[in-house]
Amino acid sequence: MKKSLLAICLATVMTGACLAGCGSPVTTAPSGASAEEPKTEADKNVDTSTAPEGESEPAKDGASDIKMAWYGFSGYPYHEEVYKGVEAFAKDSGIEVLKYMGSDVAQSAQNEEVEALVAQGVNALSIYPADAAGANSLYEEITAHGVNVVNFGCATNTPTTASFTVGTDVKQAAMDAAEELIKMMGEKGNILNVLEVLEDPNTAIRKAGVEEVVAKYPDVKIVQEVGGIKSQEEAVQKIETALSSNAGNIDGIVCTGNTASIGMALTLPDYYQQMGTDKHIYCIGIDTDETVVKAINDGTVDATVAQNPYAHGYISCALLQKLGEGKNVSDYTFVDTGVVLVTKENSADFSGDLDAKTKEIMSNLDSYFD
């Protein structure tokens, strides 16, 4: 009897712990008035006083009809960074933004959850589409109900009923990375191109971008391509193998996905430990995961291309606010938030460059509308 009691207690405790751990997926970004002022990095970066003055005034009118929601995915640092932008927007504008984080990147789950949000009265949605093609049918349905949709991070296939996508130009980022790597390599040598999930259409775009740049340089060659990487374990395993099977023949590595970049940052210190540091392999990754930044500071990875997730959050909400206030946009528009190259020199303060870009876009926000 004691044992079974114990078991039940355990089960209860676990359930409790689980609930506490996950929390309710829907929370509200503190709006300006009631914010408890969590002084995060991001908050410091955007000077509240520079937030467009003209807009906070009419916002007071619009705020009553706009019910804004933000949909991201839990467990990804990128989405956490984007949300910091959303929080800052809520604080600056005084508009409450409902936060929802999906746990499973699947269009079916997203459909159900978004429909529930719309049923609660949400009429402005900043969202990361789970599937670039599949999300469109969801959008068609909810825009017909008068909901304004802005993608962040990932564009949906056109034609789409989303008004904007605020994100990074995937191909440009890949090309920037390749260009930078080749410059570091002295415009000659052999490259290992690491691709991520091959089912993702973005992977093909990145691949094309890298290949386009490499084609410009006659002395640079892609000696090997590895791909089909879904986890960091796989990334490490494949990069390791590619390095050893091309023993000493690889001069540079370009990773155009976050998981692959982490894999690269994990592999290289080990590689140098086993093989010695006589020959340096030039490496460039994407995104600013702690692991990658640490590797840059340690000198094992040379650079990474930083996206601007803060802007993805801030600007997508700002656009929704404008739409809610009655501004019109005739065509679907892609808002490129730009990238910044992070090296050892600027690894601590690269966010300043990103913020400058954010401000630049914010000051021209009206130009995106008719």
Add this chain to the structure above:
Amino acid sequence: MLELKGIGKSFPGVKALDDITLTFKPGEVHALMGENGAGKSTLMKIITGVYKPDEGQVYLDGSEMHFKNYRDAVDHEISMVSQEIQVISEATVAENIVLDRLDRFGRYGVVNWKKVNETAAQYLGMVGLKLDPTQKIGGLTAAQKQLIQIAKALSCNAKYILLDEPTSSLTGYETKTLLEIVRKLKRDQVGVIFISHKIEEVLEVCDKVSVLRDGKFVGTRDCGNSERSDIVRMMIGRKEDMAHKGFLTVGEEKVLEAKDITVYGQFDHVNMDLRKGEILGLSGLVGSGRTEFVRLLIGIDKMDEGEVYVNGKRAQIHSLQDALDKYRIGYVTENRKEEGLILDNTVGFNLTIGIWKRLASKIHRIQTKEEQRLVGDMIRKMEVKTPDEKTKVSSLSGGNQQKISIGKWLAAQCDILIIDEPTVGVDIGAKEYIHNLIWDLADKEHKSIILISSDMPELISLSRRILVFNDQKIVGEINNLNERELSYAEVSEKIGEYLA
């Protein structure tokens, strides 16, 4: 007529059947007997198309048959009811009866359940079962399940039904019902091929008996003018001995005593005691509580009230592990395949399962040399027919499996042994061996034994005292069989009275 002509079948290294010629007629109950391994099962499988004969032919009403598989045989109105009860517990009675032909009850994949249930009810009637066709099969008794299997065979319009040891898991009363059904089938002009180890019931119900020995045909006799001993002689070539086994010296001390055992809704203050060196028989129908009662004593199931004393001291038995480790009580289960043995493991593994701890050295290493010696001794002592101790138990015959099931408790040196249905599905040679073994354990080694059995001759000739269970109560006690004041017939008469 179903005729077999010169059937032969070989397996690697064994000639399983050799030149078997037999004829089965409709409206005739034809028994097929022989010890385990005599070739009965192989012959059955050839008749039902599971195996193809290497030599010889099967004729049905004069035309030669080449059954492709069991389904093909069923389509030619030959059905088989196997020894292991094969029903789907979660399905209803009706579903079990027509399961493989559900598609014929209804159109466009929609089953007409009314028709299914009506059909099932009709065949249930034929085997004398008054059951609701929509009832789940799970809760039924072994006998009812067996009869449902026969109903299933009948529902295929079978002209020939092969019954493989249909009574092996049934109690005496249930057996009677089954035999009555067999007679009815005969009247309905069905040809019944009846495989059984029980000579009495064969003589009672069958018209003819054919005996196989080592894959060869020994002979066919009319049951009307055959004696039990004739058939036994045909089967084993030696005389059966089920006579008085002598006298047991039963001690005075009570080695096991159960007081006021109560399970709410089932047992109400039941008492029992067992003396040193005694063989105590527990009789009763399946479900009467005899097995359930002993399971309570040794901690397999939990009692609500009551006390157990071992050697006069209050015993705390919460699991079989306690019973074995603390009080050296062993339990040979009635379902050796489900509960008794780990079939996919070796003979040695199964024999020493209860004593690994005792075989372990100080650093917890099992002394394999000692283990092998013990296993070797046990195999020799129990006359287990196995190539070596590394053979998987599943490849042994029923009798040898049962020897291992008992042997593991002997290896564990149990003082009190509870043996449940020791000779179900066991051939005559092994059966006799097991009877002698049980006797010697009590007589020579002064072990105290509780014997649960549905086999009357077995129970009466071995037990010195019999408790009769009925409806979760002990309804009678037959004492002092040691001096044999009562004859076999008188004892069985008395048991019958208590059960009625």
Add this chain to the structure above:
Amino acid sequence: MKEKSVQETGAKKSGKWKAVFARSEVTVLLAVVVLSICFAAMSDGFFTAYNLFNISRTASIYVFIALAQGIVCVVGGMNVSLGSMGGLIVVFIGYAMQNLGVGIFPAILIGLGTGVAAGFLNGMIITKLKLNAFVVTLATSFIFAGLVSGISRGYSYTEIADNFDFVGRSGLFGIPMLLIIALITIAFLIYMFRYTTLGRRLLATGGNQEAARMSGINSERMIVTANIMSGLFTAIAALLWVSKAGSAQPSTGSDWMIISFAVTAIGGTALAGGVFNGLGMLFAAFLLVMVKNGLVAINANVYYEETYLGLILLFAVSLESIKAIINAHNRKNRLKKQQLEK
């Protein structure tokens, strides 16, 4: 008679070899050898010290992942939560080192403790509430996965103590420490299953839980024990991975479940229970890693890589059946000959 006995001893000798070849792990080993020869012939980089070092390190981690699955398979259960359990352990280790600033040994203890506790939880729910292992571990896998993303928010922990990579990155006489640890563990487990009461009782429980109970074995306790060991092996795999990677990634473990079942099954440990094949698991881990490695080494088309992986694995596992078919064929021929001679 004399002739016969001579023949028999001859048969015994060849029978010994046949018995060796009949063992399922030998087939896997054979596949490993054949494939490594193929890959070595097709790529210069395959048979290098660095590559072999890497293969054996990854295989060693696979061994622990597979053991975590194998040990519960032995008792007839399964653990589909081991991937997220691994992630949780990694996060706890990372959190402890980075946010709480604990040293190497306390962090190891925290990792092992988390694994044991998670395994214990699985085991207790399965036995006490009498639920199916699949359902329970599926549910707990969500619990663990939620805790992983809740605690880490997906951020990696990079402040791992400097010496923590000692085990993951160094070797003894050119043999990776990871492999040595895996070999010792497998040797210990083989010993345990052959010679100890615990090992035998685990096997008996998996072979037939009811029969084990009826033979005086506390089969529930065995199931809990197996689940605890499963958690322990998951924790070891997680620790080794952190040690090799040099940082703690919350996404660790996402592909562990599939790997664990693949290695366990290829290695000849029956998923139905009652059997343990340690050497088989070791060779199967090498097989899986080697095929993946070899495909990169020979620069196979990345888009079709998984197809090749599937085909090679299918071939490797069907060797066993091919062997059986050939044996059956030979036996038939032999019997036919014997009959003709008669």
